[in-house]
Amino acid sequence: MEDLHLARRALDTDAQEIKVQARNVQVWYGTKQAIRDVDIDILDRTVTSFIGPSGCGKSTFLRCINRMNDTVASARIEGRITLDGEDIYDRRVDPVQLRARIGMVFQKPNPFPKSIYDNVAYGPRIHGLVRNRAETDAIVEQALRGAALWDEVKDRLGESGTGLSGGQQQRLCIARAVATQPEVLLMDEPCSALDPIATGQVEELIDRLRETFSVVIVTHSMQQAARVSQKTAFFHLGNLVEYGDTDEIFTKPRDPRTESYISGKIG
Numbered sequence: 001m002e003d004l005h006l007a008r009r010a011l012d013t014d015a016q017e018i019k020v021q022a023r024n025v026q027v028w029y030g031t032k033q034a035i036r037d038v039d040i041d042i043l044d045r046t047v048t049s050f051i052g053p054s055g056c057g058k059s060t061f062l063r064c065i066n067r068m069n070d071t072v073a074s075a076r077i078e079g080r081i082t083l084d085g086e087d088i089y090d091r092r093v094d095p096v097q098l099r100a101r102i103g104m105v106f107q108k109p110n111p112f113p114k115s116i117y118d119n120v121a122y123g124p125r126i127h128g129l130v131r132n133r134a135e136t137d138a139i140v141e142q143a144l145r146g147a148a149l150w151d152e153v154k155d156r157l158g159e160s161g162t163g164l165s166g167g168q169q170q171r172l173c174i175a176r177a178v179a180t181q182p183e184v185l186l187m188d189e190p191c192s193a194l195d196p197i198a199t200g201q202v203e204e205l206i207d208r209l210r211e212t213f214s215v216v217i218v219t220h221s222m223q224q225a226a227r228v229s230q231k232t233a234f235f236h237l238g239n240l241v242e243y244g245d246t247d248e249i250f251t252k253p254r255d256p257r258t259e260s261y262i263s264g265k266i267g
């Protein structure tokens with residue numbers, strides 16, 4: 001009996017929870033449909049890559065997950081997306097609060113024209129996560145350490161974030177996103193403006209982030225998807241064609257469109 005109990009506990013720990021679930025998601029920009037019938041279960045503590053040819057809807061779908069498309073006047077979404085089972089498009093959900101739980105890092109590093117310290121402290125301050133300077137100091141340090149940037153900036157926290165190198169700026173943006181203690185981190189081609197060394201640093205960081213968060217990354221690089229993610233979703237012409245373990249998608253794709261893309265025939 002005890003053994004059975006232990007075995008069950010082990011199973012429970014192994015089984016990864018669904019963090020974000022999408023059902024029958026459709027997105028239009030005006031009359032043009034960009035996403036059709038997308039169903040996906042995104043797991044907690046897992047890196048999920050979205051891959052596919054340019055214009056296939058990866059960023060559009062990514063931006064649905066934290067309601068960034070709300071800011072695009074022509075965008076309209078149908079279907080259901082939940083975070084821990086709760087509908088994120090429910091009228092009672094405040095999109096600003098939602099984006100603190102589902103953070104985002106963009107293609108081009110976009111630090112605020114403020115000090116390194118204030119870039120990171122901004123989110124925790126506006127979301128009321130800190131009450132005084134000591135708490136703010138602690139959260140800034142923790143976030144910068146979490147983004148593998150602390151050692152490089154600890155002696156110049158008062159300098160402008162925009163004065164850092166591109167790779168450092170992107171890690172600062174990751175620290176800024178992490179500082180609000182999100183549960184999900186969305187990354188839209190986070191390495192496309194970075195050199196190979198900075199890319200390697202951000203990829204290592206992504207691998208560490210999954211100990212804490214569910215990470216979803218849009219990437220044009222299949223090598224990057226293979227390196228950083230455990231799950232991969234292949235999009236084509238607005239459809240989610242195939243979703244599964246990264247190893248399987250790259251070695252044994254089930255759909256001929258996935259096969260063509262990964263072998264370089266489309267894209």
Ligand SMILES: Nc1ncnc2c1ncn2[C@@H]1O[C@H](COP(=O)(O)OP(=O)(O)OP(=O)(O)O)[C@@H](O)[C@H]1O
Pocket residue numbers: 029034052053054055056057058059060061072074
């Ligand atoms: N703000 C917008 N207004 C109108 N159409 C848009 C908008 N954003 C994206 N689209 C269109 O929606 C479709 C999907 O674009 P999206 O950027 O999501 O694709 P993507 O797969 O991320 O592309 P890429 O890899 O080039 O970034 C494209 O046809 C694009 O032109």
